[in-house]
Amino acid sequence: MTAPEQLLSEFIRHASVSTDPGAQVGMEGARAWVAGQLRDLGFAVEEIATPLHPLLLAERRTRPEHPHLLLYGHYDVQPADPYELWTTPPFEAAVRHGRIYGRGAADNKGPMVVHLSALREVLHTNPDLPLNLTYLVEGEEEIGSPSFRGFLEQYRERLAEAEVVLLSDTASPSTEQLVITTALRGLLYVGVKVTGPRTDLHSGMHGGAVRNPIQALATLLASLHTENGAVNVPGFYDEVTPPADWEREELTHVGRSAEDYARFLGVDAFFPPPGYSPEEAIRFAPTLEFNGIGGGFQGEGVKTVIPSEARAKITCRLVADQDPFVLEERVCQALRDRCPPGVTLELETGSRAYPYSVIPPDRPNTPADQPEAVARAFHAVENAVTDTFGRRPLYLREGGSVPLVADLQKIAGLDTILLGLFTPEDNLHAPDESFSLRTLERGIPAFAEIFRRIAGSTD
């Protein structure tokens, strides 16, 4: 094993499942491991208490006039169940076919090992690198970062001394082609509950008289998309601005054919809204998805019941300029307008994050007031990646949401450059999560070069 593989294996061994109250030892172990790594690199490390899992605030200060980069990572991971679907135990790293397997290998321990190893390389050869560094390591990312905003509020002045944030918690299409994510999607949540009769009914004694809540719910949900894949909610697309031509053009360089994507997903047809290809739809279009549905008898066999109620969970991904609270109300209004007689409707809402976008310099729609330090960092990252990977990174929007990116902007005024190191093959949040050894091997020199360039050493 190489040194970085060894490091990642150690890190994976700490079962840091933030949602599991029984995983305290793993959480403490992972935190202590990261703190030790950062102290070795010369960082001053503070452990900041939160109501749940402490976060680490580490600093390497040089001189105030030097550039100041904020790095972010998280030491917590998703739960590993179902365990039986793992080929090897999730908390014992195993190398197979050029990949290292384990829970958190890609999300976010592998990318953190890339950052830490790159720092080791740079600081070894240049101990006096003129770069102020703040390294934030969170322990609650996989449970929605409940303490992070409060931390940002409290430490905002200190954090605002940085000029730009760099993090690697997004995807690239492959180990050969890195992506800098220029926009994330926002999120809104609507829980739907439809109640019919006051209690479950015998389908023989009462079937045919009442509206079945599952029938009502199915009808409601079915009304939310048109046959051609558009979201059928009045006003849903009102604030959607189409992507710039360069963004569509950039997407053509991803190099994943529709056939490859369909095969990867295991579907025989796509269902994008009109005017978008599947690859465009997941980046440029808002969505309305059903995340769960339930009602009545779901066990084995037959139970002839008319359930009293049925429920569904809806989330929408939103693009720039869509206000989640406005869209939430439009979705709720459509549901209320369409609820048939014979049942009552209860809605639970929870809009969560505004979309965020930052466009790299020298592009048609880059904001005029983009800070110079941000532009410089973009250039440094682009040039470093181009030199080390032999291809420039692509600038693409991503379909996911990283709420803390918007919070960093809003609270500390910091823009974030998201350089993705994991890929769709890495099985994030699923059994047999893995991280490519190729990314360890090439990502480390790339990030070393990024740090050198941001420090101005070679720019």
Added chain:
Amino acid sequence: MTAPEQLLSEFIRHASVSTDPGAQVGMEGARAWVAGQLRDLGFAVEEIATPLHPLLLAERRTRPEHPHLLLYGHYDVQPADPYELWTTPPFEAAVRHGRIYGRGAADNKGPMVVHLSALREVLHTNPDLPLNLTYLVEGEEEIGSPSFRGFLEQYRERLAEAEVVLLSDTASPSTEQLVITTALRGLLYVGVKVTGPRTDLHSGMHGGAVRNPIQALATLLASLHTENGAVNVPGFYDEVTPPADWEREELTHVGRSAEDYARFLGVDAFFPPPGYSPEEAIRFAPTLEFNGIGGGFQGEGVKTVIPSEARAKITCRLVADQDPFVLEERVCQALRDRCPPGVTLELETGSRAYPYSVIPPDRPNTPADQPEAVARAFHAVENAVTDTFGRRPLYLREGGSVPLVADLQKIAGLDTILLGLFTPEDNLHAPDESFSLRTLERGIPAFAEIFRRIAGSTD
């Protein structure tokens, strides 16, 4: 407590939950209790082994030329959970406000106590009652009578010595107005599974590209009814014959207003198919009901997943002349025809029982070949009920299915008279199941009179 209340309390105390492997003591206790009662009444009781729960075959033989009545009951009950919704423990009978509460109080222990107490009364005053009696007591009714058909095949000749079956495992609209059920509905089952992507997907990384299996399932299910409540499956109503005029007329005597029925169910509107009132729909029309639905994330909070699959359970209630296997294929074909691209459909089928009907004598559509003994039994029951309740029983179809009634006909050639003793207020299969003391009080003399009349004592 009166003697019948005491008997019912004892019977309820045996927690005879046939589906629960841990309820062996309750099953054995209930069976022994019934056997003891029947022996006390002079029956010869055999315990017939089955693969699961034995049934009791009890006989009181007089002379071959005497009438021969077969009584049926079941000593098993539904599970009692959720326990926390019971006002008093489900297996400790409690009397409140004129009702006796406990699991099985109405289904079927209360009606069995009526039968047993009536037999005690009749045989006490007339030990030589010229009536052959066979009493069948099943222990697997609440789990679908898996052993009953095999038992019928094996004992058919002995059972066929009876002339007619009498059972009380159906409903009457109230304690004051009894109903003789003239027809039951058949049943078919279709399990639906829709599969989209090969695995659950992150709704950010892939949302907008693929058809969500819940969306596909909702669209499929929503297509199965029209807006006015008809089942939207080609040919679904082809073999449905409308009820006879006298049947519609009979229904007007039930005395439950639409408002009362809606209040009882807790709904603000009905959803019957066109051409049927709600009361007619549950008796005369076939249905397509959703018994359960499930897919994706159903826990608390938000999980932004596109599920790989979603499932639903459909059952149809069928009326006379509808062949469940033909209808099953029509439902499946409609689902297959409407399944949208991007998902695959798997169907599981299980048609279960043909509908059964027996029309009382002197009605326009009574079959010409109705056995004389059946006609005599109908008259005996009608007259006995009229004398003891002060109102003749109504002859109504019922919405439920009692598969063993069709099996008794098919295998042993026996018609069944179903005289309902429980009411919609009794909460069958639900918490706080109860049985009215009024029905105990009046049902016993009514059944005593029925036995006397069938024996020919006063007819």
